Amino acid sequence: MGDLQEKPMTETQLRNLRRQRTKEMRLQLTGFSFMIFLTFMAFCMVALEFDPTFIMGIVILFAFIQVALQFYYFMHMKDKGHDFAKLFMVLGLYFAIAFCVTFIYIVWIGEPI
């Protein structure tokens, strides 16, 4: 199991790769600032007491965007070889939403639907 399964790279390849990675780090930073911005906006909207139904939708939307950024950039899901990771996360989120919806609507809180 300890055997390397990738071939070593040439000097040029390595240099290119380094450059690419630096560029990617810049992208990560952009993503991070965007996440901070979204968080800030979400907190501001709640603190300024906008219309609750409006806030609810927007805040949850922001959360999903932020999580997508985390997955795609921070957790490198945009890279190759992440098909199963995507499958598991999409399935997990789908089930998660299903659970939350049932627990809000059909646990004998309020009228049965």
Add this chain to the structure above:
Amino acid sequence: MSEATAKKRGIGSTIWEYMTTVDHKKIAILYLIAGGFFFALGGIEAMLIRLQLAVPNNDFLSAGLFNEVITMHGTTMIFLAAMPLLFAFMNATVPLQIGARDVAFPFLNSLGVWLFIFGGIFLNLSWFLGGAPDAGWTSYASLSIASPGHGIDFYALGLQVSGAGTLISGINFVTTIITMRAPGMTYMRMPLMTWTSLVAGVLIVFAFPPLTAGLFLLIFDRMFGSSFFLVEAGGNTIIWEHLFWIFGHPEVYILILPAFGIFSEIFATFARKRLFGYSAMVFATVLIGFFGFMVWAHHMFTVGLGPTANAIFALATMAIAVPTGIKIFNWIFTIWGGSIEFTTPMMYALAFIPSFVMGGVTGVMQAVAPADYQYHDSYFIVAHFHYVIVGGVVFALLAGLHYYWPLMFATMLSEKLGKVEFWLFFVGFHMTFLIQHFLGLWGMPRRVFTYLDGQGYNAANLISTIGALLMAAAVITLVINIIITVAKNQRVGRDPWGDGRTLEWSLPLPVPYYNFAQLPLVRGLDAFWIEKKEGNGEMLPAESLDDFHMPNNSIIPFVMSLGLFIASFGALYFASGKEWAIDAVADLPVRPWAFWVLVIGLAITFISMITRSFKDDLGYYVTKEEVLRDLEEQERGAK
């Protein structure tokens, strides 16, 4: 560590070898022994139930003891017998079927089996330590919070520990099948047993965490003073029902899918035909797995969720019948026109089709929500789920035991005794459960410990009990068969059934500890069959003979599981007699040591995890010379 030196070992070192093993074939044997033991326990409990119900107004078991027995029968059979036995076959076959030398996480594989064993022992210790759980295997919160004594605590903690083991094994199988396939083994060339194990593994990954969450809520309510299910403190018991069935429904698919896998292998082998509609079978497996998550509330139709919710879940439930039907037809078409050999596994497989279809049809009947109000909580339900679980899963386990026995132990179970066992079991099974449909429709409720004379239930219950005794006779025949086979120890060689199609049968028996001297090259579905037809008789190698890497044995999984086992006792007695405790345990004597037992147990587990993490466990290399020596030895043996 070749086979010759292994034989010279004493008892002590054999036990040590099994306690520390990370070899999937030995772990399969551990699962088989432990699962078989719990199967026997659950079976004895089943016999007690049937003896109690054989005649009206019986006082063989008291009402309270009856509740404990039915709870433990269900819990043991599902969690400690059926699932581990399926894991035994998955461990024994899946790495061999995909052409791997071991699973992806051999250490975790060992951890999984020990967690299961310790969890199972913990659960069953309840019989000796103040009474077993008595709220049914579903342990609905309104009942389980009120149940006095520590019975339910044993249930919650025991299942938590063994459930962790199952989750770990599930992750292990998913990863193994994704990353460890031999060259040429594409997804659409994987045998159905591997496919169903993959889907069952994914289901485990998504179904067990809700159970873990639900059990934690129950544990905290009963042992640490929280109030999730205490209605007077704002709690809600429906939450438990949802969490339990979110787990519980996929659980039955976790059980039935590998069973489908075993039958698919058996049908193709003994009909000597390629499995009909392979890609449709794969598609149906995946679809069943997905739908399995969307139907849990059909167990709760009578809770009062409302007509919209009931309608949605009823429709989803009926939809599952479609992929299952696809499978049934594909099996029938596989047999159609095949040259069938009536071996014991094949007899079980053939009997499975009508039996399982009967269980499936009553399932669709219950999917009709208004009709379910009539069937609910009656013997009709008992008959239905025994038809799918015994007629599906247990048939598969018995068939798989006969079919894979040579692969696991390099001997053959007697076919003659096997057929006696089959007929006893088949007749006994239908005799026990067919009549229970009618008992249910005549109005007999489930979970009652006795019934009055003159209600028209007498004859049917007696028939049912006689059937159960026949099933017991079948299992005893099986045990005798195993004892005779082990005593005779007549070794068989490669491909003992003569018609093996998949990779596992291409290996010499007993399978070397490294499985494949050279990783095989897979050239299509039913890889070994292809090579046989082309006259090669064995798999072509995909790599040159060289040193290869194998994992080290380790005692740490055992110690880790032991730690959780000890900690469970601490948690169990923690709330005894405390003022904040629920009424069920508030009157019991205070156990001041409970907290320290909990801490010590968790510390043992934690320290073993740290030890594992700080050591570099790099494994070892098997040398080319050793493999060559083994190959020569096999050749001499063959001549």
Add this chain to the structure above:
Amino acid sequence: MAEMKYNVPNEQWPEHPETATLEGKNKFVGFWTFLGGETVLFASLFATYMALKDSVPSSDHMLAADLFHLELAFVMTMLLLTSSLTSVYAVYHMRNNNFSKMQLWLAITVLLGAGFLALEIYEFYEYVHLGHTFRSSAFGSAFYILIGTHGFHVIIGLIWITGLIIRNATRGLSVYTAAKVNTAALYWHFIDVVWVFIFTIVYLLGVI
């Protein structure tokens, strides 16, 4: 006996050191599978919280809107978000085979995480003084089990990353240790993902 090939000279350092060996690949796939399971675990707890939110035995118990402070939640969020970024830096340096920088960024991640944890403990302490405890109501139980399970994950993550820093200090970077670092980083990001939903659903939607 063939020699172990985990220690790779710098010029052979692979593009993806964390998945360069079969072991590394297994860890990678296995861990994502595990995260799938974690998603539904937290989903169950979120769902429980939503069902039991503000469900208290009597009117003298505090409800979500009376309890939560946005300021504290905001600071905690910033700490955890930033620690997620710093662990990205650690993985970046790991891929460039720069051991000392990787250790540095991991250490920063641990510090930020510890700051988050300290604030969370302070927050719990405050709530307990206001009579909002694990045992006071179903709302309290559901709140503490959701936030507490997340906090427990933070503790595990801190122990894990600290352990890696210590154990690797003498071993340096190899394809064996790279896989470990990558797995821990994934875990840490996932903790952050869960927190995003917690601050949205529990805190933000709790006070409106």
